[in-house]
Amino acid sequence: MPMKRLTRQRRAVLEVLRGTKSHPDAAWVYQEVRKRIPSISLGTVYRTLDALVKEGLVMPLHHGGGATRYDANTMPHPHLYCRRCGAVVDLDLEPPDILKEASERHPELKFETFQLEFEGLCAECAGALAS
Ligand SMILES: [Zn+2]
Numbered sequence: 001m002p003m004k005r006l007t008r009q010r011r012a013v014l015e016v017l018r019g020t021k022s023h024p025d026a027a028w029v030y031q032e033v034r035k036r037i038p039s040i041s042l043g044t045v046y047r048t049l050d051a052l053v054k055e056g057l058v059m060p061l062h063h064g065g066g067a068t069r070y071d072a073n074t075m076p077h078p079h080l081y082c083r084r085c086g087a088v089v090d091l092d093l094e095p096p097d098i099l100k101e102a103s104e105r106h107p108e109l110k111f112e113t114f115q116l117e118f119e120g121l122c123a124e125c126a127g128a129l130a131s
């Protein structure tokens, strides 16, 4: 397979992810990337997302057994998961330095990363329920 095409697909996937704050799943990314590269397959999108995750360019979000969602913002930041509409909202909060404490309390374990998750309602759903 020619490298040029891979590079183009990879760039398109990355640009789609960087252009949204909605933390989309692979199916959504596929729909968007197809607008630029109509011949791309869903399998290729999955493989490209996997590769970007392995390279640390994209962060996967696993939550509640649903489809994996993807975040192009790889700086550690907490999320709120809306229990009503499923939105994933970035929070402007400094995550606590909990990895160090975890390592000290459980030296037998090897901690690599953690995600701080909140559950609740996004602004839209909170507003809809309030009115
Ligand atoms: Zn919501």
Ligand SMILES: [Zn+2]
Pocket: 023, 071, 073, 077, 079, 089, 090
């Ligand atoms: Zn995020």
